[in-house]
Amino acid sequence: MTESMRGMRLGSQSMEREDGVELALRRNVSYRCVEGHEFTVTFALGAESPAEWECKQCKNKALLVGGVELQKIEAGEVDKPRTHYDMVLERRTKAELEDLLQEVLADMRKRRSAGKLSA
Numbered sequence: 292m293t294e295s296m297r298g299m300r301l302g303s304q305s306m307e308r309e310d311g312v313e314l315a316l317r318r319n320v321s322y323r324c325v326e327g328h329e330f331t332v333t334f335a336l337g338a339e340s341p342a343e344w345e346c347k348q349c350k351n352k353a354l355l356v357g358g359v360e361l362q363k364i365e366a367g368e369v370d371k372p373r374t375h376y377d378m379v380l381e382r383r384t385k386a387e388l389e390d391l392l393q394e395v396l397a398d399m400r401k402r403r404s405a406g407k408l409s410a
């Protein structure tokens with residue numbers, strides 16, 4: 292990891308210049324593998340840190356150390372089944388839904404005043 296970071300710095304002058312900013316936008320995440328090896332992986336601040344990582348020493352599965360609670364919450368949100376409303380929201384913005392609702396309501400009022408809708 293350290294070597295690839297060094298390589299990135301060498302290849303990009305602009306990143307080196309904004310080094311302080313880059314460091315602030317990174318966080319280190321600790322992993323411990325089944326053999327007990329501990330290592331740190333650096334992620335961008337906004338990037339999701341996976342619950343598992345491959346140990347570089349023994350190639351075994353390593354699990355996230357610390358921040359596990361947060362990881363569980365994130366996973367729970369992902370696993371939560373999506374409702375029809377969620378999927379509608381993905382296709383339409385809230386403003387569009389609002390327009391649609393007003394259209395439907397206007398249509399209902401029109402039909403109600405015409406005596407076609409009793410409710």
Ligand SMILES: [Zn+2]
Binds near residue numbers: 327348349351
């Ligand atoms: Zn290991």
